[in-house]
Amino acid sequence: MITDVVIAGGGPNGLMLACELSLAGVRAVVLERLPEMSEEPKANGLLGQVVRMLDRRGLHERLSDSPAPPQPNSAYFMFGALGLDLSLLEDSPVYALPVPQRRIVQVLQERAVELGVEIRREHEVVGVSQDDDAVTVDVASPGGAYRLRARYLVGADGAHSATRKLSGIGFPGVTYDRMTVCSAHVNLPADWVDPATGALHVPGYGAVLPFLPHRTEHGGFSYAPMPGHPPLVSTTEWDLPTTDAPMDLEALRASIRRVLGVDVPLGAPDGPGPHVLRRLTGGNTRVADRFADGRVFLIGDAAHVYAATGGGPGLNLGLQDAVNLGWKLAAVIRGSAPPGLLDSYEAERRLAAHRMILNARAQSALIAPGGDVTGLRELFTELLRDKSTVQRLAELIAGADVRYDMGEPDAHPLIGRFAPDMELHTPTGPVRLAELTRTARPLLLDLTERASLARTLDLRHDYVDIVTARPQVPAPTALLLRPDCYVAWASASPEPDPTEIEVLRAAVQRWFGGLSGR
Numbered sequence: 001m002i003t004d005v006v007i008a009g010g011g012p013n014g015l016m017l018a019c020e021l022s023l024a025g026v027r028a029v030v031l032e033r034l035p036e037m038s039e040e041p042k043a044n045g046l047l048g049q050v051v052r053m054l055d056r057r058g059l060h061e062r063l064s065d066s067p068a069p070p071q072p073n074s075a076y077f078m079f080g081a082l083g084l085d086l087s088l089l090e091d092s093p094v095y096a097l098p099v100p101q102r103r104i105v106q107v108l109q110e111r112a113v114e115l116g117v118e119i120r121r122e123h124e125v126v127g128v129s130q131d132d133d134a135v136t137v138d139v140a141s142p143g144g145a146y147r148l149r150a151r152y153l154v155g156a157d158g159a160h161s162a163t164r165k166l167s168g169i170g171f172p173g174v175t176y177d178r179m180t181v182c183s184a185h186v187n188l189p190a191d192w193v194d195p196a197t198g199a200l201h202v203p204g205y206g207a208v209l210p211f212l213p214h215r216t217e218h219g220g221f222s223y224a225p226m227p228g229h230p231p232l233v234s235t236t237e238w239d240l241p242t243t244d245a246p247m248d249l250e251a252l253r254a255s256i257r258r259v260l261g262v263d264v265p266l267g268a269p270d271g272p273g274p275h276v277l278r279r280l281t282g283g284n285t286r287v288a289d290r291f292a293d294g295r296v297f298l299i300g301d302a303a304h305v306y307a308a309t310g311g312g313p314g315l316n317l318g319l320q321d322a323v324n325l326g327w328k329l330a331a332v333i334r335g336s337a338p339p340g341l342l343d344s345y346e347a348e349r350r351l352a353a354h355r356m357i358l359n360a361r362a363q364s365a366l367i368a369p370g371g372d373v374t375g376l377r378e379l380f381t382e383l384l385r386d387k388s389t390v391q392r393l394a395e396l397i398a399g400a401d402v403r404y405d406m407g408e409p410d411a412h413p414l415i416g417r418f419a420p421d422m423e424l425h426t427p428t429g430p431v432r433l434a435e436l437t438r439t440a441r442p443l444l445l446d447l448t449e450r451a452s453l454a455r456t457l458d459l460r461h462d463y464v465d466i467v468t469a470r471p472q473v474p475a476p477t478a479l480l481l482r483p484d485c486y487v488a489w490a491s492a493s494p495e496p497d498p499t500e501i502e503v504l505r506a507a508v509q510r511w512f513g514g515l516s517g518r
Contacts, residue, residue, distance in 0.1 A: 006150040013300035013318035014156030015108035020326025022115035023440040033124035042101040048398030051095035080366025081215035093400035128166040161302035173286025183234040185275040187267030204262035219259035230269035283307030291346040327483035338513035412490035424469035
């Protein structure tokens with residue numbers, strides 16, 4: 001028996017992919033080497049476009065414990081520990097969802113089980129080979145070794161990916177060893193915290209806004225009061241002597257003293273753990289030399305890692321890898337994929353990976369110590385008074401500046417971009433666009449007055465969902481969305497002319513391969 005897809009790795013990226021495949025009617029088996037969800041504190045939340053993507057799958061409500069849709073940050077943010085005034089923007093692309101990675105895994109695992117995904121814990125990939133028809137996966141488990149035959153194997157097994165190594169895929173990049181980051185959950189004096197703003201007022205230094213890094217000539221400092229957890233305090237320093245001494249609160253106090261020039265009393269955190277208490281030196285920025293090798297694909301940290309300065313870039317990027325690959329892999333397995341569809345996965349996600357490298361490196365350069373960096377920061381501070389500069393950096397942070405090649409880049413500015421949020425009136429009542437995309441199917445949104453696109457195109461509903469609606473605010477008159485919510489075609493015409501209809505027909509054929517009557 002051949003399994004449709006084996007996914008190596010039961011973390012957030014592997015589980016997200018399993019959910020996407022299941023929504024498309026494809027069976028996936030998830031192999032996870034750990035016996036249970038990791039208790040190790042990792043990412044503290046999600047940032048940018050991925051928050052909106054989770055909303056498009058109905059997962060934001062579960063993760064936020066609120067029925068409210070995600071709201072953009074329209075006030076204040078940081079780039080390289082420099083203030084970014086998002087109030088200058090009409091439409092901020094910066095969304096934040098403060099939720100620990102363990103909770104993300106828990107919610108995605110619950111959703112995967114609901115969708116019928118099989119998750120095998122303490123099962124580890126130890127061998128990979130492939131032929132023209134399938135991938136053979138050798139698996140080690142407590143019950144003994146066995147083999148799986150699958151049409152495809154996806155490595156979602158992290159930076160040290162066994163899938164990548166067993167497939168002979170290189171992982172070139174750069175290792176950094178100058179930076180040391182110390183972090184711990186702590187107790188802080190309650191009267192230091194401003195109840196209105198959440199800012200930490202450090203005597204002798206000043207106010208430290210929550211979640212936003214602060215840079216001095218001697219390093220960086222941040223304070224993150226995560227809901228339901230003790231505040232997380234972190235420092236960043238450069239070129240420290242190598243040490244084998246265990247990390248403790250006194251070491252963090254000493255680091256804060258060097259960075260801020262003042263003493264900050266730190267107490268042990270209250271409540272049950274796990275609690276962070278760690279020292280990390282160095283990091284890697286690496287991108288796999290290919291994201292696919294025959295029937296083997298890589299997503300998340302298996303494909304790219306970043307020595308970055310917050311914002312969880314690896315997780316933000318990896319979840320979007322999963323959504324990009326899922327519908328394409330499912331189309332191939334179902335036999336409905338047009339030629340070359342799978343090739344677009346690497347082209348599109350490598351573009352996103354390299355934008356993240358640019359983001360991570362630029363921010364790292366701006367927080368480094370030294371007078372020359374201080375001069376650069378002074379110049380950037382002037383540039384950040386300009387609205388267009390703020391817009392560009394906000395889109396870079398959010399991942400909203402990525403534009404895929406849809407073949408018609410100049411036809412409409414939305415083509416190739418993630419579809420904007422929209423409030424719509426339909427014959428059955430008001431609905432948000434996010435509520436129309438939870439099936440993970442292609443969507444033709446007909447906002448023309450005559451609602452005649454489907455008839456004109458002679459489009460089969462089994463290939464594309466067709467929704468007729470009226471927007472609450474001015475919007476394009478028609479949109480064709482891929483399952484990952486990127487715009488494959490758009491029109492601003494009250495009634496698309498024959499030329500536009502032919503372009504729409506070509507877009508449907510290019511991405512979904514399904515038209516009747518032609």
